[in-house]
Amino acid sequence: MAARKRWRRYIPDDEISVRAFLHLIGRLFYYVGLHSEYFLLNFGRGARAAVLALWHGVCWMLALGANILRPFFAAVWEDLRAPWRQMRSGLRNIRQVVREEREAGGSPAGKGLAYFFRGVLAYKHLILHGLAYLLPAAALGVLLVTVDGVLSSTFALRVEFRGEFVGFIANESVYDAAHADILDRIQNVDTGEDWKARPEYTLTIVDQAALYSQGELTDRIIETSSAEFREATGVYVNTEFIGVTADSAALTQALEALKEPLYEGHENDDSWRVEFQQNVELKPGLYFTSTIITLDDLLARLHGTAPVELSDGNILVGWDMLGVQAVQNVTRTVETAAEPQVINDPELEWGREVVEQEASPGLEEVNEDVVYIDGQEVQRIQTREPTVLVEAVPQITRYGTYNPYGGTAGDPATGEFTWPVPDYKGISRWASRYHRGADITARYGTTIVAADNGVVEVATDARGTAWWTYGKFVKIDHGNGFATVYAHCSELLVQQGEYVVKGQPIARVGSTGYSTGNHCHFEIQVNGQWTDTRRYVMP
Ligand SMILES: [Zn+2]
Known part of the structure; x- marks a missing residue:
């Protein structure tokens, strides 16, 4: 991979000369050699392991066969020892000859040498015998030492970067990691420039301690590239x-x-x-x-x-x-209220409300950053969810939905009226020439219900109108030619346009408008004309 890139670099763009071609061939051999060496290195490491395993096997077999081969080894041992023994006895004899010759006053050196050469000639077969064992063993020893030395030595890549020596690394991946690390650390690369650089490698053998780690290499490359980028x-x-x-x-x-x-x-x-x-x-x-x-x-x-x-x-x-701002972190407690809850109760009379649980306020601890610019508070930011110190209790109300007449919104009128203030039968005034309806006396706040199904035509307090004497009143159009009016109410429970069902609460008894006491003025109209209520409904 690296070689492909480098080849491109070594082909000059402008001239293809014989010299350049030869240079290329030379580099080709160099890289083939480099990669062969790598291959052999790894192959050799594997082979060494295999040979060691084999050697253990051989030793074991030798030990096994030692007893059987003992006579053979004894003969070998004898062959190896024989020349030495002969040499020792020969040397003893030479010393004897030399001493005797010296005492006789002759030439001791000449006699000694002559005796030595005679001995060598006489026993040369023994010497050759010994060498036949020794030479191969010595050669094998030299080979093992050499191979072991080569395999144990540290192969390294000498890294040169932009023509400057950077350091030694174990292999290319160290450089690749350093390169990636530098790219990672270069900030703001999107401003246009990029950094691509390939180093020169030369395979060499160095001491293990001379190798750079990836971090050291990164630092060295940054040092040598300060013209391009820096901290x-x-x-x-x-x-x-x-x-x-x-x-x-x-x-x-x-x-x-x-x-x-x-x-x-x-x-x-x-x-x-x-x-x-x-x-x-x-x-x-x-x-x-x-x-x-x-x-x-x-x-x-x-x-x-x-x-x-x-x-x-x-x-x-x-x-x-x-521009700067000051921020003060403050903690304070605030009162909280819980959302009121209303529960529909189908067993409770329609419109009745029963407070099941009274509300009580809660307490929260709030932590805020208060931001000041030029001494003025400009913002408050809650730094975390408030801590609840006291849980707020919601008001829980049961709301009655019971309607003795059944029915749902939109039902047509039944044509039969129910008494609008169910528990109160007392009538203070019936319809007459001077009075258009029935005045039903009842306690303040008593619920008034719709006399039949229909649509609320009017729900108003009537102030400032021609109907002011009615006070707060509701008029229901029953859709069958009938309409009903409920006047002098203290509170209206429905709005104009709303469908109401027979028996549904629509207002509460009061004394608004032209009235002297709490009562419900109840009126029935037929095709727009008032009529005597007694003709259609009695308490
Ligand atoms: Zn009246």
């Missing part, structure tokens, strides 16, 4: 990139100094903090050197005195992005 701090406002400076520590100081005045008087207040109004973010990392500007230039952009090109291509200028 710096970028500033983002509301995720928009504003600029980057290498003066990271001074940048942090300058930003902190802007917040300093708002801490005055709150130095020991843990609940008080100062922050930028905008989301100002510092991102340390690797940045392309070409994008790095001075701290002053960056601050000018941030204060809006120098233009900034935004990612969408617009130019931003004249807006101080470094």
